[in-house]
Amino acid sequence: MDNYKINTKCVQAGYRPGNGEPRQIPIIQSTTFKYDTSEDMGKLFDLQATGYFYTRLQNPTNDFVAAKIAALEGGTAAMLTSSGQAANFFAIFNICENGGHIVASSSIYGGTFNLIAVTLKKMGISVTFVSPTATEEELDKAFQENTKAVFGETIANPALTVLDIETYAKAAHKHGVPLIIDNTFPTPVNCRPIEWGADIVTHSTTKYMDGHGAGVGGAIVDSGKFDWMAHKDKFPGLCTPDDSYHGITYVEQFGNAGAFITKCTAQLMRDFGCIQSPQNAFLLNLGLESLHVRMPRHVENGQAVAEFLSTHPKIEKVNYSGLKTDKYYTLAQKYLPQGGCGVVSFEIKGGRKAAEEFMKRLKLAAIETHVADARTCCLCPSTSTHRQLTDQQLVEAGIPAGLVRLSCGLEDKVDLINDLKQALEF
Ligand SMILES: *Cc1c(COP(=O)(O)O)cnc(C)c1O
Numbered sequence: 001m002d003n004y005k006i007n008t009k010c011v012q013a014g015y016r017p018g019n020g021e022p023r024q025i026p027i028i029q030s031t032t033f034k035y036d037t038s039e040d041m042g043k044l045f046d047l048q049a050t051g052y053f054y055t056r057l058q059n060p061t062n063d064f065v066a067a068k069i070a071a072l073e074g075g076t077a078a079m080l081t082s083s084g085q086a087a088n089f090f091a092i093f094n095i096c097e098n099g100g101h102i103v104a105s106s107s108i109y110g111g112t113f114n115l116i117a118v119t120l121k122k123m124g125i126s127v128t129f130v131s132p133t134a135t136e137e138e139l140d141k142a143f144q145e146n147t148k149a150v151f152g153e154t155i156a157n158p159a160l161t162v163l164d165i166e167t168y169a170k171a172a173h174k175h176g177v178p179l180i181i182d183n184t185f186p187t188p189v190n191c192r193p194i195e196w197g198a199d200i201v202t203h204s205t206t207k208y209m210d211g212h213g214a215g216v217g218g219a220i221v222d223s224g225k226f227d228w229m230a231h232k233d234k235f236p237g238l239c240t241p242d243d244s245y246h247g248i249t250y251v252e253q254f255g256n257a258g259a260f261i262t263k264c265t266a267q268l269m270r271d272f273g274c275i276q277s278p279q280n281a282f283l284l285n286l287g288l289e290s291l292h293v294r295m296p297r298h299v300e301n302g303q304a305v306a307e308f309l310s311t312h313p314k315i316e317k318v319n320y321s322g323l324k325t326d327k328y329y330t331l332a333q334k335y336l337p338q339g340g341c342g343v344v345s346f347e348i349k350g351g352r353k354a355a356e357e358f359m360k361r362l363k364l365a366a367i368e369t370h371v372a373d374a375r376t377c378c379l380c381p382s383t384s385t386h387r388q389l390t391d392q393q394l395v396e397a398g399i400p401a402g403l404v405r406l407s408c409g410l411e412d413k414v415d416l417i418n419d420l421k422q423a424l425e426f
Helices: 008-010 038-044 058-074 084-093 110-122 136-142 166-173 252-274 279-288 293-310 329-335 351-361 390-394 413-423
Strands: 077-081 101-105 126-130 147-153 177-184 201-204 218-224 315-319 344-348 377-379 403-407
Touching: 008 058, 008 147, 008 293, 058 077, 058 218, 058 279, 077 084, 077 252, 084 110, 084 147, 084 177, 084 201, 084 218, 084 252, 101 110, 101 293, 110 126, 110 147, 126 136, 126 293, 136 166, 147 201, 166 177, 279 293, 293 315, 293 344, 344 351, 351 413
Parallel strands: 101 126, 101 147, 147 177, 177 201
Antiparallel strands: 077 218, 201 218, 315 344, 344 403, 377 403
């Protein structure tokens, strides 16, 4: 499928049925797989042969869908996980263990921030947070001898900052470590971080990829470009024998193209079991088949809503990188020339009370802890996800009390704007 455009890959990459085989990806609803001899199965356990033996590690339905996501991102290998959280955890933990350190953008999803700052810390992994627009010199200072990876989000949820991917990649490579990019918000339709130097790409497929609020899921894609052996001392897990697999060395056996995902499947999926159900993988693929049709509409609606809100007298400030006045406009022009996503955030004059009143009046946009859905939804962080913070703490976190995050769906933009207009009349 390599020579086809991304629109065609969204529809047909990953699964190519043979003569007389089902046109749609089959849901292999089976925990286990049958073999004629113990010897046949033994080869799978030794990673001497490829195949399936237990759905806690791998399932054919998932692999068809993962192959499509790899094709969309321009990677060499991919795997699905049970959630975006599992994807980011695996992507980091696959190369960074107790005693390791990572450099991460400070502007990332709250769940990932907590994973890194609290849970990974308990596992002995430390972090230095830096600005998403850090300069090369600022990034340089964040590295330590034990740094194993750099992490950031193309467009951060919910801050909507745009990461300077090239600068981040340059810094990571200078220090001999890979750049991991969470590309959930733009999706590969609007940005392919590997083309800008990222080595590993992660997704919460729960968002635009699924696109219909149907299934929680995640994905990890390897670019196949990082030269692990050139930094062998930093990555013993990939470059020295694995005792739990009869002494195979992942990079030697699977090359740079396959080592990362094979190790991640063989060790982390085996031990943690965060597999996506084949049913959810099937639903995810239905979403992917229209991703290239849906993303431009999400962007069109996001842009129209952002422009409307930016001229409204009750609105203090609008964050959307498609607005010329936005701090991230220039970076967005470079990394997201077709637009970023449908998520807009804005501050209503009158703080928490005004935000609550406004949201109560909305008729099309539902109040939900969700984004990137076909149906428009909204959330006020100060009264929901961040309600434990005081007004002062909210300001420090960059979340004004009157901030609303609106995820523009696929409805008609005229109706969405009219809904906002009537809800602001109080
Ligand atoms: C939602 C989200 C996650 C977490 O994904 P889940 O599927 O909810 O586990 C990670 N990163 C980003 C950018 C997200 O928006």
